Amino acid sequence: MSQRRRPTQVDIARAAGVSQATVSLVISGGAASGQVAEHTRQAVLDAAAELGYTVNAAARSLRGGRNRLLGLYTFESVFPVDQRDFYFPFLLGVEEATAEFGYDLLLFSSVTSGERRIYSDGINRLKVADGCVLLGRHIDRAVLADLVHEDFPFVFVGRREVPGVELSYVAPDYVGATRDMVRRLTALGHRRFAYLRPADHQEPTRDREAGFRQGLAEAGLPDQPVHELPDDSPGADAELAALLAQWLADGVTALLVEPKEDDQAIVALERVAADAGVRIPEDLSVALLGDPTRSSAPGPVRDWTRFTLPREDMGRAAVGLLLELLDSDDGPRQLSVACAPVDGDSVGRPR
Amino acid sequence: MSQRRRPTQVDIARAAGVSQATVSLVISGGAASGQVAEHTRQAVLDAAAELGYTVNAAARSLRGGRNRLLGLYTFESVFPVDQRDFYFPFLLGVEEATAEFGYDLLLFSSVTSGERRIYSDGINRLKVADGCVLLGRHIDRAVLADLVHEDFPFVFVGRREVPGVELSYVAPDYVGATRDMVRRLTALGHRRFAYLRPADHQEPTRDREAGFRQGLAEAGLPDQPVHELPDDSPGADAELAALLAQWLADGVTALLVEPKEDDQAIVALERVAADAGVRIPEDLSVALLGDPTRSSAPGPVRDWTRFTLPREDMGRAAVGLLLELLDSDDGPRQLSVACAPVDGDSVGRPR
DNA sequence: GCACGGTGTTAATACGTATTAAGAACCGGT
DNA sequence: ACCGGTTCTTAATACGTATTAACACCGTGC
Known part of the structure; x- marks a missing residue:
């Protein structure tokens, strides 16, 4: 050549x-x-x-000037090209909207020195693109602050807070969706709840919990116990079994679970309930606060009662918001996207 | 902002x-x-x-000078982000190798004026990237010639010929794989064959047919009939049924089929054979010259005897070849990738 | 004292594009 | 004929960085 x-x-x-x-x-x-x-x-x-x-x-x-390139970067360790990846539908939505708006999509997936990073030797790699959609649960907040300080246009998918700076993001309304789920359960007659959440305290987790407390307050119910999802260590099943026994002894009739990005905890919950002879939903109603991932466990897949976040739509909305940022001198913006309820069959009237 | x-x-x-x-x-x-x-x-x-x-x-x-961007462009009308898309594994391989070599991947999926094109107002959009991997069955040969004339570095996935210019490509060895399939069938005792191919005459189709004729020549067999896969018009099943009847009357014991990118023809073949009371492989052995797509038809999926092309590996090899082109002053290069045999259960000894 | 080599710094320039104010040409109205 | 407005093109400049040859200074050797 x-x-x-x-x-x-x-x-x-x-x-x-x-x-x-x-x-x-x-x-x-x-x-x-x-x-x-x-x-x-x-x-x-x-x-x-x-x-x-x-x-x-x-x-x-x-x-x-502009190159008509929009970037996509994830803080997760794996780039979301696997269709089972939680983030894959976001990529589809981003790709679709990017193409429709006449932009090409740049996947920032390059690895240097065994790592994939935004800043390498102080250089912001994302600036090859006009702007960038950012994904991921476990973010580097200092990097986000740096991006804001250098006025680089980006939209984060999900609500995030970084002290001292305001971020642009497109976020599911987890507060509202969780409150609505509690409202629905109390309408069915449930008065005693348990709540399982991931161990970290990321904003999506805090939003769902805020919605839980709002729902309880609306129904005039006292505060109810919140627990952390056990990890996948050897004693996890026993820990979950003990929690389950305690809930039943306390009169809990409905369990709210925030799914993690893998289905390990939900599989464990089904196993522990079955071992304890607890039927879902006859003995215990279980509602998921989001979509479970595609099940990797053998056997039929339960149609969980849950709300679903429109991941492709969110990817599309992120692109729309990013293009608005590019075209205006206004400051950071936030957009909230409603979650859709899914009836499923894991919730019924309390015993 | x-x-x-x-x-x-x-x-x-x-x-x-x-x-x-x-x-x-x-x-x-x-x-x-x-x-x-x-x-x-x-x-x-x-x-x-x-x-x-x-x-x-x-x-x-x-x-x-360089932006450390590699592009991906497809001549197909749909960008391969659907996991059922024939080309999706290529994208996965390209993405993986691109990241490993420290480049970011640019998906040229933007649509302007309702179209997606390489040249817009005579300007080659692909040149935002350092080089580009090209995909697709139905290519625009004039565009490929233009890319060669402006010395833009690219690698096509699949063997293609354009008069007057030499292209760089990574291609499956369809000749060898088809010849090996004929060799295998003659070793089982088959002496009379029929062959179904797509109606267009793209290079991959011609390569498979060349391999078919080589296999026959090796076995000292005379030339045997080659037919075109019927399209999906209303009379297609009748047409295929007539062909099947003729083959059986002529003593044909093995059928070779080049799959199209959808599975319509293979579904039709199974339906027509069942209607005619022809069992696969007892009455007629059927070998596919490539991978069938994921079946959209209900019911169990047959494990076809076939060869498979390593699509992800080919995507990776295309990136490797493209980077070699970027780093050297040599001319166009071609790389051949072997196909792997899959035993399946659609081939047996002739009656 | 002069010449040479080494060390350290910098003036000048180039990379390729986008923007803006100025200039030129043309046309129409008075 | 003159003036003002419109259309079109361009000279000049800026964006922020990397590179290179030139320059200044110092030390050493003859």
Whole structure:
């Protein structure tokens, strides 16, 4: 492959008999390009095609122009190209909306020195793109603050807080959806609840819990116990069995569970309930506060009562919000997306 | 988005009492930076830290050339983000290898004026990336020739020929795999064959057919009939039933089928054989010359005897070849990838 | 004292693009 | 003929960085 110098706008200008500034007006196609006469415009395009011209993305970025590239970056260790990945539908929504808006999608998946990072040697790699959608549960909050400080346009998928800065994000309304789930359960007659959440305290977890407490307060019920999902250590089943026994002894008739991104905890819950002879929903109603992942356990899959977050729609909405940010001088924005209830069959009237 | 100006190397230079060139030497850390005195270097780093300096990647790229982006473009009308898409595994392989080599992957999926094209107003959009992997069965051969003429580095996935130019590609060895399949069937005792192929005459179809004829010649057998897969028009089943009847009357004991990208033809074949009371493989052995797609028909899925092409590996190999092209001045290259046999249960001894 | 080599810094420049104010040409009205 | 407005093009400049040859200074040897 010969390393021929690529043609620049100066080359096009010479070939078309105009100035480089005119070439730029035509090629960049902005509002000012309307000033250019049609015959001049055509001469420039002909010359560009003949010489095989294409824009130098770096030069355009340096000058503050746009490359019509939107980036996608995840803080998770695995890039979401596996269809079973929780984040895969977000990628589909992002890809679809990006294409529709006439942008190409840049997957920031490169690994250097065994790691994938936004900042490498102080250089923000994301700036190759005009803006970026960010995914992931376990974020680096310092990196987010850095992105805000350098005014790099991004939209995070999910609600996140970083002290001292305001972020743009598209987030499911977990507060409302969880409150509605409690409302539904109390309408069925449930008065005693238990609640299982992941051990970390990320914002989505805190939002669901806030919705839980709102739902209880609405129904005039006292605060009720919140527990952490056991991890997958050897004693986890025994721990869960003990919790289950305690709940039943306390008169708990409904359990709310925030699913993790794998289905291990839900599989364990079903196993422990079956071992204890507890039927779902006859003896204990169980509602999930989100979608379970595709089950990797053998056997029929339960149709859980839950709410579902529209992941593809959220990916699309993130792109829409990001493009709004690119087009305006306003500050960070937040968008809330409703979750949809799914009836399922894991909830019934209390015994 | 507030428009605060970010600190530049000129600002650092002023704060440290040195020139911008000295700042650049320190920050870029190349071989030449060893010339800078330690106390000067420290003053620069202190000033950079105090002012919150980060490198502008676009300016650095403009000065140096490459963006470390590899592109992916498909000539198919749908971008392969659906996991059932024939091309999805290629995308997975491309993404994985691209990340490993420290490049980010740019999906050229943008749609303008209702279309997705490489050349728009004569401008090659792919050139935002350093090079590009191309996919698709129904290609625009003129576009490929244009890419070659402008020395744009690309690798096509699959063997393709364009008059007057030589292309770089990674291709399955369909000739060898089909010849081996014929060899296997003749070893089982089959002497009379029928062959079904798609109606178009793309290179992969021609390669398989060449392998078929090689296998026959090896076994000292005369040429045998080649037919086109019926389309999905109303009379297609009748047409296929007539062919089946003719084959059986002629003593055909083995059928070779090149699968299309959908499974419609294979579903039809199974239906027609069952209607005619022809059992596979007892009455007629059937071997597929490639992978069938995931079946959309209800019921158990047959384990077809076939060869399989390693689509993810091919995606990876395409990236490897593309990076070789980027790093060398040599001309176009071709790489052949072996297909793996799958025993399946649709082939047996002739009656 | 002069010449040479080594060390350290910098002025100048280039990379390729986008923007803007200025200039030129043209047209219509008075 | 002159003036003002419109259309179109362009000279000049900026964006932020990396590179290179030139320069200044110092030390050493003759």
